[in-house]
Amino acid sequence: MLKVGITGGMGSGKSTVCNILKNLGVPVFSSDDVGKMLLNNDDYLKSQIKKKFDSDMYTSSGTIDRERMARLVFNNPDELKKLNELVHPRVKAEFDSWCKKNEKKPYVVKEAAILFETDQHKELDKMVTVFCPKEERIRRIIKRDEVTKESVEKRMLHQYSDAERNALADFIIMNDGNEELLPQVKELHELLLNEYTRDKALF
Secondary structure, X not given: OEXXXXXXXXXXXXXXXXXXXXXXXXXXXEHHHHHHHHHHHOHHHHHHHHHHOOHHHEOOOOOEXXXXXXXXXXXXXXXXXXXXXXXXXHHHHHHHHHHHHOOOOOEEEEEOOOOOXXXXXXXXXXXXXXXXXXXXXXXXXXXXXXXXXXXHHHHHOOOOXXXXXXXXXXXXEEOOOOOOHHHHHHHHHHHHHHHHHHHHHHO
């Protein structure tokens, strides 16, 4: 089984690419969704968040105060690093367990916004970047989240540039509106299936 990472800048269309792959029968692990779930349900992680940050990071119902946490970490790289160091090992454990359940599949996908930034790509076999020009991504996020351009640009500071991601990727999916997305994803799917078959034949 190949472990494939899919990443890209905010608003690049990672989830759209992953939804196409899901429809092709590929298991997709959403690191962001799992991370959010763990923040609300993992007792050990919740205790560490309260210890390292503040017990007020959780509401009276026991769920993470996302707005408060976002204000804290997006304006402070050290605080963001501290949060990632708590969350990512728990997400990795979930991913490893999930992979075992899908070990008979030719390949699985790990979707995350910051795979390169956190060195998670070193634990994966192939890396895919979904590319969309920065200005178009900003436009999409403003429309989707109803936020200001300034707030989007601040959040983008914590991610690699397009050039950095593209240089490290094994495959690049263009989602700039000039090329059709579906044929690219299908081609990627076939390439990965062929690579799995080739690797399997060698052992």
